[in-house]
Amino acid sequence: MTAEERRARITAEIVERTGIDEAMIARLVQAFYAKVRQDALLGPVFDERIADWDPHLRRMCAFWSSVALMSGRYHGQPMEKHLPLPVDSRHFDRWLTLFEETAHDVCPPTAAAHFIECARRVAQSLELGIAGQHGIHLMKGERFRRPDHDVFLPHDTGGEMERTA
Numbered sequence: 201m202t203a204e205e206r207r208a209r210i211t212a213e214i215v216e217r218t219g220i221d222e223a224m225i226a227r228l229v230q231a232f233y234a235k236v237r238q239d240a241l242l243g244p245v246f247d248e249r250i251a252d253w254d255p256h257l258r259r260m261c262a263f264w265s266s267v268a269l270m271s272g273r274y275h276g277q278p279m280e281k282h283l284p285l286p287v288d289s290r291h292f293d294r295w296l297t298l299f300e301e302t303a304h305d306v307c308p309p310t311a312a313a314h315f316i317e318c319a320r321r322v323a324q325s326l327e328l329g330i331a332g333q334h335g336i337h338l339m340k341g342e343r344f345r346r347p348d349h350d351v352f353l354p355h356d357t358g359g360e361m362e363r364t365a
């Protein structure tokens with residue numbers, strides 16, 4: 201079996217088990233970013249960088265198709281895009297909360313669980329990468345927290361650049 205055939209087989213298995221298809225991905229992406237754009241913590245971080253949302257949403261559909269269905273549709277470098285962002289564990293927690301809410305609203309339970317598992321994995325690796333760029337090697341269970349003057353926050357919440365368990 202070729203690598204392409206193996207990938208097609210894995211995709212077919214995920215589709216059969218979860219019911220995820222491109223239409224469900226499009227609904228999830230639309231609903232999630234509608235919430236993100238309204239969010240006091242995350243909205244401004246995106247507004248600063250995304251002028252035209254249509255290409256971003258198309259990229260995010262391709263990304264989720266690649267991650268959730270192993271379709272190979274996305275060709276990009278998310279880590280590079282996230283390293284310069286003024287974010288820390290607070291933003292990742294909020295991102296995941298909104299994503300999980302949306303997945304449960306938009307998808308059947310098995311599909312939601314699959315998306316959420318993938319999202320947690322990618323979020324963790326992005327947070328590890330961002331911490332690493334600041335010279336902090338996060339150990340298992342540790343989180344990346346920056347001083348507030350170095351991070352976008354809608355209001356003052358306190359904190360130093362540190363690891364937190």
Ligand code: HEM
Pocket residue numbers: 242245246249250259260263275276277278281282285287288291292295318319320322323326
């Ligand atoms: C702290 C939470 C997050 C924030 C504030 C954030 C913000 C952003 C922003 C502003 C961009 C556009 C960057 C640009 O075009 O210059 C972006 C792109 C992207 N984000 Fe995030 N993000 C977060 C978490 C995540 C997570 C957890 C994932 C995956 C599960 C993710 C996946 C992506 C992808 C795939 C892109 C497109 C990269 C490309 O252009 O190819 N993000 N994000």
